[in-house]
Amino acid sequence: MQPIVIPRERHSLSRSRIRPEALRILYRLRNAGYTAYLCGGCVRDLLLNRTPKDFDLVTNARPEEIRRLFHNCRIIGRRFQLCHILFGRNEFIEVATFRSLTDAPEVLHAGRRLKAAVARLPAGLIVRDNVFGTPEEDALRRDFTVNALFYDISSLAILDYVNGMADLEARILRCIGDPRRRYVEDPVRMIRAIRHAAVLDFAMEPETRAAITDCRNYLAYSSPARLFDELLKLLSCGALERAYAELKATGLIEVLFPTLSEWLSTQSIEGDRRIAEAARWLDAALRDGRSLSPALQLALFFGPLHETEAERLLQTGQVPSRVSALLSSVHLHFARLRSRVLVPKSLISETAHLMAIMARLLRAPPASPSSLCFRPLFPAALEYAAFHARQTGEGEAEVNAWALFHSDDRPAPTPHPKKRRRRFVPRPQPAAAPTAESEWNPPLAAQPAADGPSL
Numbered sequence: 001m002q003p004i005v006i007p008r009e010r011h012s013l014s015r016s017r018i019r020p021e022a023l024r025i026l027y028r029l030r031n032a033g034y035t036a037y038l039c040g041g042c043v044r045d046l047l048l049n050r051t052p053k054d055f056d057l058v059t060n061a062r063p064e065e066i067r068r069l070f071h072n073c074r075i076i077g078r079r080f081q082l083c084h085i086l087f088g089r090n091e092f093i094e095v096a097t098f099r100s101l102t103d104a105p106e107v108l109h110a111g112r113r114l115k116a117a118v119a120r121l122p123a124g125l126i127v128r129d130n131v132f133g134t135p136e137e138d139a140l141r142r143d144f145t146v147n148a149l150f151y152d153i154s155s156l157a158i159l160d161y162v163n164g165m166a167d168l169e170a171r172i173l174r175c176i177g178d179p180r181r182r183y184v185e186d187p188v189r190m191i192r193a194i195r196h197a198a199v200l201d202f203a204m205e206p207e208t209r210a211a212i213t214d215c216r217n218y219l220a221y222s223s224p225a226r227l228f229d230e231l232l233k234l235l236s237c238g239a240l241e242r243a244y245a246e247l248k249a250t251g252l253i254e255v256l257f258p259t260l261s262e263w264l265s266t267q268s269i270e271g272d273r274r275i276a277e278a279a280r281w282l283d284a285a286l287r288d289g290r291s292l293s294p295a296l297q298l299a300l301f302f303g304p305l306h307e308t309e310a311e312r313l314l315q316t317g318q319v320p321s322r323v324s325a326l327l328s329s330v331h332l333h334f335a336r337l338r339s340r341v342l343v344p345k346s347l348i349s350e351t352a353h354l355m356a357i358m359a360r361l362l363r364a365p366p367a368s369p370s371s372l373c374f375r376p377l378f379p380a381a382l383e384y385a386a387f388h389a390r391q392t393g394e395g396e397a398e399v400n401a402w403a404l405f406h407s408d409d410r411p412a413p414t415p416h417p418k419k420r421r422r423r424f425v426p427r428p429q430p431a432a433a434p435t436a437e438s439e440w441n442p443p444l445a446a447q448p449a450a451d452g453p454s455l
Contacts, residue, residue, distance in 0.1 A: 001161065003135075003136070003139075003150075003159040003160055003161045004159075004160040004163070004165070005155075005157050005158075005160075006158040006159075006160060006165060007155075007156075007157050008156040011047060011157075011158050011165075012046075012047060013043065013046045013047055013151055013158065014046075015156070017046055018038065018046075019055045019093070021055075021085070021087050021091075021093055022038065022055040022057060022093050023153070025057060025070070025085055025093055025095065026038065026057060026153040027153065028070075029057075029059050029061060029066075029069070030153060030154060032061075032069055034059050034060055034061040035059060035060045036057055036059040036060075036061075036153065037057065037058050037059070037135070037150035037151055037152055037153070037159065038055065038056075038057060038151035038153070039056055039057065039058040039148075039149070039150050039151070040056045040058075040142075040147055041053075041054075041056070041147055042054065042055045042056060043149045043150070043151050043158070044146050044147060044149065044168065046151075047149070047158075047168060048168070048200070054093075054094070055093055056093075056094045056095075056096070057093060057094070057095045058095070058096050058097070058098060058135075058138060058150070059095060059096075059097060059098070060097065060098055060132075060134075060135075061097065062097055062132065063075045063081045063082075063083050063097060066083045066095055066097075067083065070083075070085050072085060072086045072087070073085055073086075073095075074086060074092075080096070080099065081097070082094055082095070082096050083095040083096070097132050098132060098133050098134055098135055098137065098138040099131065099132065099133055099137065099138045099141045100131040100132055100134075100137050100141075101133060101136075101137035101138075101140050135150065135159070135161070136161050139161035139162055139176075140161065140162065140176060140177065141176075142162075142176060143175065143176065143182065143186075143189045143192060143193075144173055144174060144175060144176060144192075144193070144196065144208075145162045145163060145164035145167045145168075145174045145176055146164050146167055146168045146173065146174075146196075146200075146202075147164070147196075148160075148161060148162045148164050149164050149165065149168075162176050171200070171202045171203065172202060172203055172205055173193060173196055173197045173200070173202040173203070173204045173205065173208060174205040174208055175189075175193070175205070175207070175208040175211070179207055179208045179210075179211035179212075180211045180215055183211055183212065183215040183218060184215060184218055187215065187218040187219040187221060187222045188219075188222050188226055188227070188230060190212045190215065190216065190219060190250075190252060191219075191227075191230045191234070191252070191256070192230070193208060193212065194212070194243050194246045194247060194250070194252065195230075195233060195234055195237055195239075195243055197246065198237065198239035198240075198242035198243040198246065199237050199238065201239075201242075209250065212250040212252060213250050213251050216250065216251050216252050216254070216255050219252065219255045219256060220255060220340070224338070224339065224340060224341055224342035225342045227256065227340065227341045227342070228341050228342050228343055228344075231256075231341055231343075232294055232297070235282060235294075235298070235301060236282075236286065236292075236297065238286045238287065239283060240279040240282050240283055240301075241276060241279040241280050241283055243279075244275065244276060244279045248272075255340075256340065256341070257337070257340075257341070258336075258337075258340065259305070259333055259336050259337055260275075260305055263305050263308065267308075271304060271308075274304040275301070275304055277390075277391060278300045278301050278303060278304065278387070279301065281300060281387050282297060282300055282301065285383075292380075292383070293350075293380055294347055295347055295350040295351045295354055295377075295380060296354065296380040296383060296384065298343070298347070298351045299351050299354050299355055299358075299380070299384050300383075300384060300387060302333065303384065303387070303388070304391075305333060306326060306329045306330050306333060307326070307329075307388075309329035309332065309333065310322065310325035310326045310328070310329040311325070313325045313328055313329060322359050323356045323359050323360065326352070326355040326356055326358075326359055327352045327353075327355070327356055329355075330348065330351055330352035330355055331352055334348045334351075350377065353377055354377045354380050354381050354384065355381075355384070357372065357375065357377055357378060358381045358382075358384045358385045358388065360372065361381060361382060361395075361398060361399065361402050362385055362388065362389075362394070362395035362398055362399070363398070364398060365397065365398045365401035365402065365405075373402075373405065382399070382402055382403060385398075385399045385402070386399050386403070
C-alpha cells in the first residue's frame with residue numbers, strides 16, 4: 001500500500017522546529033543509505049503547533065547497524081529493542097527499527113516459572129515482538145491514526161498510511177484497526193487513549209471509546225511498573241480533570257484504582273467533587289508553570305481518600321494522633337494498590353511524610369522561628385495545606401501565617417559552627433631497647449690488650 005504523500009507546501013511542519021540532534025541523526029542515517037523518518041507524537045504536536053516533549057525516529061536500520069553508526073548508542077528493551085542516542089548526561093533521542101505487522105509475535109520463555117506465568121495470560125496479549133518490518137507495517141502497528149504520521153527528511157513531506165492527517169484536522173482520536181484487538185494486545189493503550197484525547201482536546205471515535213468499556217478488565221494483566229509510569233503521565237498531563245471524568249465514564253477507574261473506586265462508591269457527591277477539585281488544582285499548577293513533585297501530585301489526587309481513612313483510624317482508636325493516622329492511611333492505601341500500580345517505596349514514604357507535615361501546619365500557626373520551614377518537604381506540604389484549606393474552609397488563617405513566615409524575608413536558621421578536624425600527626429616512636437645479641441661492642445683496635453700494657 002502506497003502512503004498519502006503530503007508535500008511541504010501543504011503542511012506546516014518546519015525543520016527549524018526540530019531538535020538539532022534529531023536532524024543530525026536523520027541525516028547520518030540517510031547518508032549511510034538507510035531510510036529514516038521522524039515519527040509519532042512529535043510529528044502530531046508539530047502539526048498542531050505544540051511543543052513536543054521528545055523526538056522519536058524510525059528507520060530500516062537494525063539496532064546493531066545503528067550502534068555501528070553512533071558511538072554514543074545504547075540498545076535497550078526486552079519486548080522490542082530500541083536505540084537511545086545519548087546527548088549530554090540525561091538526554092537522548094530514541095531510534096526504533098520498523099516493526100512487523102505479524103499475527104504471531106515472538107514469545108521467548110526462560111525457565112518454568114516464566115512459562116507458567118505466560119501460560120496464564122489471555123490470548124492475543126503481546127509479550128515480546130522483536131520482529132522487524134516495513135514502514136507500512138510499522139504505521140499499521142501503531143495505536144492511533146494521529147500518531148502514525150511520518151516526516152521524510154529527504155523530501156520534507158508527510159507520509160500518511162492510515163489517513164491520520166484527516167483525523168488530525170477533524171480533531172478525532174481513532175484507533176488503528178479493530179480497537180478491541182488493539183486493546184487486548186496492549187491494554188495500556190486504553191489509558192493512552194483517554195490521556196491523548198484529554199490533552200489534545202480531541203473527541204474519541206465512538207468505537208474507540210466503546211471498546212475501552214468492553215476491554216477494561218484486561219488492564220489487570222499489564223505490568224504494575226508500566227501502570228505507575230502511566231499514572232505519573234496522567235497526573236502531569238495538564239488535563240487531568242477531563243481524563244478523570246473519562247476514567248469514570250468508561251469504568252477504567254475501577255480496574256486502575258480499585259481502592260479509590262470503592263471509596264467513591266461509599267461517598268456522596270462530595271467525595272467525587274473533592275477528587276475533581278484536586279485534578280483541577282493540579283492542572284492549574286501546571287498551567288501556571290509551577291513544578292510539582294510526584295509525591296505532591298500523589299498526595300493531592302489521593303488526598304481526600306487518605307484523609308477519610310485517617311479519620312476512620314482515629315475514630316476506631318487504632319492510632320494515637322492525626323499525624324500517625326495520616327502516615328498509616330497513606331501506607332495502607334498504596335500497599336493495597338501495589339498489586340495493580342507499583343509505586344516505589346521511597347515515593348510512598350515521601351508522600352506520607354508530606355501529609356504528616358501538612359497536619360502540623362494546620363494545627364497551629366508559627367509562634368517563633370521553626371525548623372519545620374527548612375525541611376525539604378515543607379513547600380510541598382504548604383501547597384497541600386492551601387489546597388485542603390480551599391476545599392474545607394478550615395485552617396486558612398494557619399496556612400496564611402505559615403506562607404507569610406515562609407516568605408523571602410524569613411529568618412535563616414543559625415548554622416552550627418563546624419568543628420575543625422585536627423590534623424593527624426604521628427607520634428615519634430621510642431627507640432627499641434638493645435638486646436643481648438645486638439649489644440654494640442667497640443672496635444677491636446680501641447679495646448685494651450688482655451695480657452700486655454696499654455699503649
